[in-house]
Amino acid sequence: MTTRSSLLPMTGALLVGLAAFAYAKTNDASDTTSVGALPQQAVTIDPLSFAVIGENGTFRENSITSFFNPTNTSPPFFQVFDPAFLDILGPHATIRSVASNPDFAFAHEAPIWNPETDDFFFASNDGGALGFSDLNHNSKYGKINLKEVTKAIRDANASTSAVNVTVTELDLPETIQMTNGGTGPYHGNLLLITSGRGPRPPSIALVNPNPPHNVTVLLDNFFGRQFNSLNDIKVHPTNGKFFFTDVTYGFLNQFRPAPLMPSQVYRFDPTAGSVRVVADGMLRPNGIAFTGDGNTAYVKVTKDLAFIFGVVGGVFGNNQTNPATIYQFDVDLTTHTFVNRRVFAYTDTGIPDGIQVDTKGNVYSGCGDGVQVWNSQGILIGKFFLGTTSSNMAFAGKGRLVINAETNIFLAEIAAEGLDLASFT
Numbered sequence: 001m002t003t004r005s006s007l008l009p010m011t012g013a014l015l016v017g018l019a020a021f022a023y024a025k026t027n028d029a030s031d032t033t034s035v036g037a038l039p040q041q042a043v044t045i046d047p048l049s050f051a052v053i054g055e056n057g058t059f060r061e062n063s064i065t066s067f068f069n070p071t072n073t074s075p076p077f078f079q080v081f082d083p084a085f086l087d088i089l090g091p092h093a094t095i096r097s098v099a100s101n102p103d104f105a106f107a108h109e110a111p112i113w114n115p116e117t118d119d120f121f122f123a124s125n126d127g128g129a130l131g132f133s134d135l136n137h138n139s140k141y142g143k144i145n146l147k148e149v150t151k152a153i154r155d156a157n158a159s160t161s162a163v164n165v166t167v168t169e170l171d172l173p174e175t176i177q178m179t180n181g182g183t184g185p186y187h188g189n190l191l192l193i194t195s196g197r198g199p200r201p202p203s204i205a206l207v208n209p210n211p212p213h214n215v216t217v218l219l220d221n222f223f224g225r226q227f228n229s230l231n232d233i234k235v236h237p238t239n240g241k242f243f244f245t246d247v248t249y250g251f252l253n254q255f256r257p258a259p260l261m262p263s264q265v266y267r268f269d270p271t272a273g274s275v276r277v278v279a280d281g282m283l284r285p286n287g288i289a290f291t292g293d294g295n296t297a298y299v300k301v302t303k304d305l306a307f308i309f310g311v312v313g314g315v316f317g318n319n320q321t322n323p324a325t326i327y328q329f330d331v332d333l334t335t336h337t338f339v340n341r342r343v344f345a346y347t348d349t350g351i352p353d354g355i356q357v358d359t360k361g362n363v364y365s366g367c368g369d370g371v372q373v374w375n376s377q378g379i380l381i382g383k384f385f386l387g388t389t390s391s392n393m394a395f396a397g398k399g400r401l402v403i404n405a406e407t408n409i410f411l412a413e414i415a416a417e418g419l420d421l422a423s424f425t
């Protein structure tokens, strides 16, 4: 998923002189927190400034190979479309790479923060570019320590420049194959969801975050049939049930057999063991998240696999007419089915992947150019612009958003706070 794309600057005077709008808009508000307090890595872009590009302007033709970066700013930076994003950032926000390995997509999915140790966990790319995993090779699961990150930043006296802490790979039992999602901690354990590999089944498993990293598999079949390749999981905040997505990427990535079931969304009751389908009819359901009250669910449906591979024009082609859409549902609290499906957001770049929700109801998703943020009404208010694909991210307590970006992990130190996923039991 390392989509390296050109940063397409939009031409024309219409894009110049936009930087003052945030001041203008926040200064007249009663909210004083953002007055005169634009973080140094923030670039404000008034949507009205690009509402018309004009006949001689430069338009984007491809949502993967070209980014929307009208100010032609070097990533990483904060792209601010609405003053509300400044409240998420706070006045002293920074964003930087904190771990990198240009030769290995070590930070793809399954981001989990363990508050007990301040470790941040992640899975390498399973079956895609620079993941070095396939039918014959498992993906890796690793971690960095955020205390070490804090120390490295302090030691370097680095205001915004990158640091590079050590990545530690976990030695996990063979039952964990091609990790693609995760949440928690759940009763102190990492809750992982795996895609399986070859004949080995996809599964949901608890993993001890501390050595010896022993594993308890909780589910690996639907009444005797294997899932296709399980993708992502969240625990419902009020009823404690597990909700997860199953999709055909493992087959399309040539490490799983032909699908035996449709791509759909399931619910698992970890106490009773019962499994049921709660939503279907989506092309490729992917990331999943709930609002804090549990009444709303978001499910990502991604477009062509080429977007996932970052292989434009590759084996599976690249068709921008497929959805790159986050759907919103109501969760029927009796049956747990997802009802009243509607479009929440369609991303302008790449595909939306993992999703997180903050305490104010803003929705964050990894996309082709970084992490994009929509308010609860579905308006894109800003981006953590990386200039490369992010598949997923997780909050690490108040004010820290840790972003997986394949060959890098970025830390954004901001004002917002994510939902406390560890309390969802």
Ligand SMILES: *[C@@H]1O[C@H](CO)[C@@H](O)[C@H](O)[C@H]1NC(C)=O
Pocket (backbone or CB within 6 Å): 054, 055, 056
């Ligand atoms: C676009 O370019 C053409 C050719 O140079 C010119 O005649 C036309 O006026 C331009 N249009 C605008 C809106 O600037």
Ligand SMILES: *[C@@H]1O[C@H](CO)[C@@H](O)[C@H](O)[C@H]1NC(C)=O
Pocket (backbone or CB within 6 Å): 099, 100, 101, 102, 164, 165, 166, 167
């Ligand atoms: C960061 O350190 C790792 C080794 O821990 C190394 O492989 C990698 O190249 C380093 N990244 C950069 C950008 O130097």
Ligand SMILES: *[C@@H]1O[C@H](CO)[C@@H](O)[C@H](O)[C@H]1NC(C)=O
Pocket (backbone or CB within 6 Å): 155, 156, 157
């Ligand atoms: C950081 O600042 C301290 C004190 O000013 C100095 O002793 C140290 O050498 C600096 N470190 C780096 C990496 O610049």
Ligand SMILES: *[C@@H]1O[C@H](CO)[C@@H](O)[C@H](O)[C@H]1NC(C)=O
Pocket (backbone or CB within 6 Å): 189, 206, 207, 208, 214, 215, 216
């Ligand atoms: C790991 O092993 C310990 C000791 O047997 C046990 O208490 C714990 O539940 C195990 N954790 C998992 C996730 O299997």
Ligand SMILES: *[C@@H]1O[C@H](CO)[C@@H](O)[C@H](O)[C@H]1NC(C)=O
Pocket (backbone or CB within 6 Å): 317, 319, 320, 321, 322
């Ligand atoms: C893209 O998908 C649409 C809808 O399925 C289809 O009509 C169109 O032919 C596809 N285009 C290409 C280039 O495959």
